[in-house]
Amino acid sequence: VLTWEEGDKLTVVGFDESGSYQGQAEYTLSSEAGDTKGSFTGSEIANATKYNVYYPSTVTVDETTGAATSALSTQNQDGNNSAAHLHNNIFLQATGVTDLGNIRLGMKSSIMKFELSNVPKEVGTLKTLTWAVETADGFKNLELAFPTEGNVVTFSDGNQELTAYLAFMSDDMSVKANGKFSVILRGDKTYYAETTIIDGKAYTENLRYTTKIDGSSGTMEWKEPITVQTTVASGSNYYNGFTMEIGSWKADAPAEQITLGSAIVADGAAIIFADLSAYIGKDIWVCIPKVVKFFHTLTADEVNNKVLTLPDKDAGSILLKDNNYKAGDNYYKNDWIVALYVGINEDGSTDADATPLYWATGNLIATKTGSGDNDVAFHIATDTETKGETTTTDYQSYSNRSIGSQWDLFGWGDATGLKTSQNNGDYGPSGAANICGNASYDIARAQLGGSWHLFGRIEMESMYRLLASSGSWDNTVQIRSYTYTISNSSITNTLAFPAAGYREGTGVITHRAYGYYWNGARNSSNISQCLCIYFGDALETSFNCYCGCSVRPVSE
Known part of the structure; x- marks a missing residue:
């Protein structure tokens, strides 16, 4: 039962015969508290003949229409089964009132x-x-x-x-x-x-x-959410206040991403209200939109312990230190892949609702895992591998390599990453083509799955303009780095592009002071397009498909 309490106030809005707004006044309870009826006293509104009456008096009134809106105040319940706090959050109104001595308020809330x-x-x-x-x-x-x-x-x-x-x-x-x-x-x-x-x-x-x-399957079960803990190498946590999303890919559309939950990061962590038990052993992603995106295979321990700890984005991708995924001295399976946003959107769009593009922090690397010609696994280079990425002078065929050896230069349109032929016809589809996301030819999609793919022509142009205008070159490790500061935040993202040169078939690696990165486009002359990075500059260039160049995967 709703009863009036001492100090209760109404807002009365007056209109003339034509319905024009004439003003408003505040009326205060003047009768005894504790009754369902009450008398209120306030100032007369000149020229008013019709009224709208609202409770509480803190409503916002449109002076043209006289309509009111009420924003609910903070609701604090005093212990179990107490309803006293509702008093300040009930929205009552009576409209078109002609007799202020007889008002019946109806509840809008x-x-x-x-x-x-x-x-x-x-x-x-x-x-x-x-x-x-x-x-x-x-x-x-x-x-x-x-x-x-x-x-x-x-x-x-x-x-x-x-x-x-x-x-x-x-x-x-x-x-x-x-x-x-x-x-x-x-x-x-x-x-x-x-x-x-x-x-x-x-x-x-x-x-x-x-x-x-009641916590049963008959109503709703009580569940503990998962806490996603961020990691920052130094300083205060710059993720605080940002939205974090967690998601995966559709079972019936493996390249189509779905969002499973989201939350605001506070005190370095986000509490995600999503049941991830169905995703144990499956690939997930965690994203701070237009900042960073992490890719990971979810473990049973993470789900059972309700904690997921992100790696430091500035340290790049990391490998799973598990001997089941080791060949020679090299591990070859990513634990986490880190991808950074550097201001480039899908198809180079600058629209406010453009789809952000996230660039892996390292190149694609192949590792020979067994004695067979096709025993090979691919991963995104870690920060250490990226900074020290080198290739042998003699790019021997893969079958002659020792177990645990690595390589990082691939022909265009070779989804296997194993071809060393010097015949353009052995690579990719013939004629003009765009192979981005085509698992038959795009090595990033074929070997990493999900939504990974080669960057496109327009995205390549956006990147080389950024590198040419703002990049920095480090001769000591032959790395070209581009630094981009996200607008309206304290976050700085840096991508490193190793200058690994290129090869022709199993020939000698040349132009080791240059970095050549395939995109997914090829022109009608069967010539494929590359992002070329070299001393103090970057541009677009072309190569025959059989040339081996670096691959930098991207994802939306």
Whole structure:
């Protein structure tokens, strides 16, 4: 039951006979508190004959139409099963009133009651309850805070129940078809319950709703989210305040990425409310949009321990130190692949909604893993490999190489990475072509899978212009580096491009002071395009397909 309390105030908006706005005034309760009816006193509005009346008095009034909107204030519940806080978050109105002595206010807001049971005791002392829904306009949420002293709510073996209330505006929280509905409890640990509402849920004003969660599959199960911990080599954590997304690829469309969850980074970590148990042993990605993207095969330990620790982006990709993936002295499987955004978008677009392109921090490297001619594995070079990337003077055929040996120059359109023929007809499709993302010819897509591919012609042009204007050359390690500072942030991304030269078939490596990087385009003369990096400059050049050049994979 709603009753008036001492100090309650109304906003009264006046209109003349033609409906024109004449002003507004604040009216204060002048009768006894504790009744469902009350008298209010305030100033007369000159020339007004018709009125809109609103509670609370803090509503925002449109002086043209007289309509009001109410922003819900902070909601703090005083212990278990207390509804006192709703008083400040009820939105009441009466419109078109002609008799100020007889007003009946209707409730525009609604109330959600949460009846929770079997709450995990690990939540401990409750700090907040968050109700989150996926609407047609994106995710919306409301937070309910609980006291840290006094009527504290603490879950234990003997106390696993909670009754809580949230006032809400029905239009704001209506769930779209196939939208998510979540309840998040934050305490000593965080747990959440989530479901998908197939047909959606349209809430109606002036109604009370109840959500019952008992932690069983019959309602919604309580789950612990995964904490993604960032790593920064030095200084304060520059990810704080940025959005983090985690995702994977569709089973029926292996190159199409899907987002599984997102959160704002705070204190160097993001709490992601997503069940990743179905992705154990599968490839996932973690992205700070327009900053960095990480690629990783999710482990059972990470899912079971609910912690995923990102590598330092500035240290580049890293290898999995597992002897099951070792040949000779070399490991050959990436644990994490790090890819950086340097201001270049897909197809060179500069639109606000352009798709960012993320460049791997190292080149593609092949390692001979066994005695067979086709025993070979590919990975993205680590920071150490990138800085020290070299090739032998004599580029012998792969079958003659020793186990554990590595190579990094590949023919254009050779998805196997093993060809050393000097016949253009042995490489890629004939005629004009763009092989980006074509697993039959794009070595990045064929060997790394997912959404990896060679960069395109327009993206190559964007990169060589950036390198030519802002790059730096280090003669000591033969690395060309480009540094790009992300706008409106403190993050600096640097890409290093080793100058590994090029080869013809199994011939001698030449132009070791230059870096040549294939893109996915070939012109009608069967000549393939390269990004060329050399002393203090960068440009576009062409090669026969059989020439071996470096490969730098990219992903959206």
